[in-house]
Amino acid sequence: MININRVKTYSVKSRYSKVKVSDFAKLPVRRSSFAKFYNSLPNILKTKEIRAIVDAIVAARRKKKSVIFMCGAHVIKCGLNPLLIELIKKKVITCIALNGAGIIHDFELAFAGKTSEDVAGNLKHGKFGMGKETAVFINTAARDGVEDGLGLGYAVASRISTAKLPHKSLSLLYNAAKFKVPVTVHVGIGTDIIHQHPSFDASLTGEGSLRDFKILTENVIKLNKGGVVLNFGSAVILPEVFLKALNLARNLGFPVKDFTAANFDMIYHYRPAENIVRRPVAPLGRGYYIVGHHEIMLPLLAQAIIERI
Numbered sequence: 001m002i003n004i005n006r007v008k009t010y011s012v013k014s015r016y017s018k019v020k021v022s023d024f025a026k027l028p029v030r031r032s033s034f035a036k037f038y039n040s041l042p043n044i045l046k047t048k049e050i051r052a053i054v055d056a057i058v059a060a061r062r063k064k065k066s067v068i069f070m071c072g073a074h075v076i077k078c079g080l081n082p083l084l085i086e087l088i089k090k091k092v093i094t095c096i097a098l099n100g101a102g103i104i105h106d107f108e109l110a111f112a113g114k115t116s117e118d119v120a121g122n123l124k125h126g127k128f129g130m131g132k133e134t135a136v137f138i139n140t141a142a143r144d145g146v147e148d149g150l151g152l153g154y155a156v157a158s159r160i161s162t163a164k165l166p167h168k169s170l171s172l173l174y175n176a177a178k179f180k181v182p183v184t185v186h187v188g189i190g191t192d193i194i195h196q197h198p199s200f201d202a203s204l205t206g207e208g209s210l211r212d213f214k215i216l217t218e219n220v221i222k223l224n225k226g227g228v229v230l231n232f233g234s235a236v237i238l239p240e241v242f243l244k245a246l247n248l249a250r251n252l253g254f255p256v257k258d259f260t261a262a263n264f265d266m267i268y269h270y271r272p273a274e275n276i277v278r279r280p281v282a283p284l285g286r287g288y289y290i291v292g293h294h295e296i297m298l299p300l301l302a303q304a305i306i307e308r309i
Contacts, residue, residue, distance in 0.1 A: 019044060035307050049288045050301065056228050056260035056286070058308045061092050065259075066222035069093045070242065072233035073101035076172065077116045078295040081109065083302040085175045092305055095219040096153075096176050097212075099237045100187040103156045103173065104194060108134055110160055110171040129193025137163075139199035142208055151215055152208030153183035182219060184212035186241045217245040223259040231263045231276045233294055239263075239275035246280050262288040264297050 026040035041047040060067050069084065087093045098106075108115035111133060122128040138156055145155020157177035160168060168174050176183035187209045189195060189202050220242070223229060231238055249256050261281050263272040268291060277287035290297060 034303050038304055038307065046290060050290060050304070052286065053228070053230075053260065053262045053288055053290075054301065054304045054308060056226075057092060057230075057305055060226055060228045060260075061309065063226045065225070065227035066094050066219050066229070067092055067227065068095045068097060068216075068219055068223070068229045070097040070229065070231045070234060070238040071102065072099055072235070072238070073105045074233045075294050075298065076102055076105045076109070078293075078298075080294060080298050081106070081170050081172050083298055084172055085170075087302060087305065088175055088179050088181050090306065090309060092309065094181060094222070095216065096172065096181060096183040097216055097238055097241070098153070098172075098183065098185050099234055100185060100192040100194075103138055103153075103185055104134055104192060106172050107138055107156065107160065110165040110168045110174065111137070113167045129196055131193075135194040135197035136199055138194050139197060139201065139205075142205050143199075143201050146204040146208040146211075150208065151211035152185040152187065152205060153212050153215075155208055156185070157183055182215050184216045185209060186212060186216075186237055188237055191237075213241065213245060216241065217248050220245045221249045221254045221256060224254065224256045225258045227259040229259065229261050229276070229280075231261075231265075231272055232298065233265055234272070235265065235269045236271055239272040243275040243280065258284040260286045260288075262290065264290045264292065264294065264301075266293055267291065 023043040025042040028040070029036075032040075043051070057067055069087075071084075075084075084093065084096070088096075105115045108131075117128070117131070119128055122130075137159065141156045141159035142152055145158055146152065148155075150158060153173065154177060157171075157173035160171050160174045161177055165171070173183055175181075185208070187205055189206065194200055195202070220229075229242065231242070246256060259281065261276050263276045265272065268289065273289055277289050281287045
């Protein structure tokens with residue numbers, strides 16, 4: 001029979017505790033600055049992690065290490081190009097990696113000032129993805145640029161740069177090329193609307209995407225000892241591409257370790273959790289997974305970075 005009177009106790013004051021009142025949120029105030037708002041957030045859980053990510057990015061910029069920004073097309077569709085362009089101008093982002101849909105929405109914004117069609121409505125009549133200009137422009141740019149020796153990202157960026165597009169200043173690809181930041185595009189053949197068109201050349205698109213894989217690998221090498229890789233909203237393609245680029249770099253003898261990896265997405269996904277946050281940074285790096293909508297999380301992150309630099 002147990003004797004509860006013999007239980008051993010200790011003082012709570014002597015115990016380690018994860019939460020302290022000094023970490024609490026500050027009261028909201030009118031007409032506050034962003035810096036005061038940011039500092040008013042509780043220094044607990046995900047806020048603490050976001051601050052660690054910001055610190056890592058600022059430190060990487062100072063040390064001239066890679067800050068690789070990988071993103072799915074939804075980030076572009078959410079109107080976030082101006083923020084990414086500003087981070088490029090401020091020499092924060094050193095490399096951009098997109099999936100195939102990224103160049104589609106980026107071009108359409110530059111060309112027409114709008115993007116993101118009604119998929120369900122157009123699918124009923126076989127019209128989904130059948131916009132003429134998008135396919136002709138990108139597929140022609142890919143063909144000509146890759147034949148000239150470019151990767152897929154710079155092939156499209158180069159064509160946007162020389163074309164008379166009314167909203168070119170908002171193009172992520174155009175600005176990446178303008179400020180000499182590598183922009184790589186990683187395509188899954190058959191996944192993008194432009195692959196349905198007769199102008200599509202799978203051979204040259206694949207060749208351009210492979211060149212971009214090698215460019216991405218060169219930038220992954222520069223993550224070593226202090227770089228940062230961010231993945232916004234790509235659940236499959238970019239986490240897989242990044243893992244292979246990292247493995248290739250290490251296989252070739254480059255010691256890519258001790259860096260920070262962060263995944264931002266609206267829900268939790270297995271693949272980016274493993275291929276971005278956990279496996280690549282073991283055992284010396286740091287990995288973070290932040291759940292939230294891109295149109296909220298990226299402005300928050302970008303402003304916090306700008307405040308620091």
